[in-house]
Structures are given as structure tokens and as C-alpha cells.
Amino acid sequence: MNERMKREAIRYLGYGKNTADDRTLMLIDEAFADIGKTAGPKSICRIFDMEQDADGTIRIGNMKIESRSLSRNLKGCTKVVLFGATLGVGVDRIITRASLTDMSRAVVLQACAAAYLEEFCDQKQLELGEELEKENLYLRPRFSPGYGDFDISYQKPLMQMLDCAKNIGLTMTDSCMMTPTKSVTALIGASPMKVRCPVAGCEACGKTDCEYRR
């Protein structure tokens, strides 16, 4: 666990910029230790060509996406990375077990697992960014179904195009719930324009006048 993950977990728990109490801080340390022992993080990514129609409709292979916020974020991109990641079933198991015996521990585990997953995804994205920069392509922030007006239902085609079930053991219920639950799918635009986006995304970026801001 690093300090950034800890700060994120504290934020997910609703403390904002306030300091968490000692008991919560202890639960957080324990939760990260338990997650570290049980998580089996896996990820998959595939790079596709993308096109954008004049009305902003995005075309990736046979998938057609209508989303104003995603369309702004992907403006100028020639390629897009489809990305999926999961912490595996072990983390779900310890959260379920905790929710039967100690609800406050379960809530802390949820927050820490979310922070752990974000950190894992950020690491993968940094590695990918370094690879693509060798081809003069620069990554935009990760954009998941459910952000802005990018409908959650796009999770299904993304998972199919990545063959998530086979590659990382990630499936989805009819109501778009992912199994294991601590998982994400996302698109990451790749543009020939040399814009270096922080991996933490637009919310953490100082370029307030950026035309690609999501």
C-alpha cells in the first residue's frame, strides 16, 4: 500500500480532506494487508483504430458509441485502447465474509479494494502509455461506461471485444453488474497530438481550458 492509495481509500470513505480517526486508519491498514494477500489482479487491453463522425459518433470496429462527453475526450484520437481489469474473486469473498460479521470492516474493505484497483489500473496505463509514446501516440484519461453520458450498457460490447471471460475471468450479469465486483472496463484514447494527460485524469489536471476535458 502506498500513501496515495491510503488517501484515496479515506476519500472514498467520505472523509474528504479531513483526517480519519485512529480506528478507521487501523482498519484501513488491515484491509490493505488482507487485500494484498487475496487479490489476484489481472488486466487485458487491445488497441483498435477509431473514427469519429462529424456528429461525434465514435466507431470502433463494429461498435458505435454515442456519448457527448466521451466524444469530446476522444477528439483527435486515431486509436483507442480497450481495457479491462479485475482484482479477482478472492477480494469479493473477504468483503462478503466481513459484511456478515463486521459491517464497518466490510465498508473499509470496499473502499480499500476500490483504491487498490485504481492503483493497479493506473500502473497498467502508465506502462501502456510508455509503450505507445514510442509510436508517437499519447494517451488520454481512462473513460469507463457510466462516466458522464457514456452509458453503462457499453460495458457488454467492451467485455466481448476484450473476451474478458476467457482472458481475465470477468463476466457480467443481465443488470450490468460485473463479477468479480472489483473490476473495471474502460476506453483510453490515443492521439498523435503531444498532450500528456496525468494518469489520475482530468479531475486532477490543471489544464482547465483543455478542449478534451471530460
Ligand code: SF4
Ligand atoms: S484536461 Fe488534462 S487530463 Fe483531461 S484531456 Fe485535457 S490534458 Fe488530458
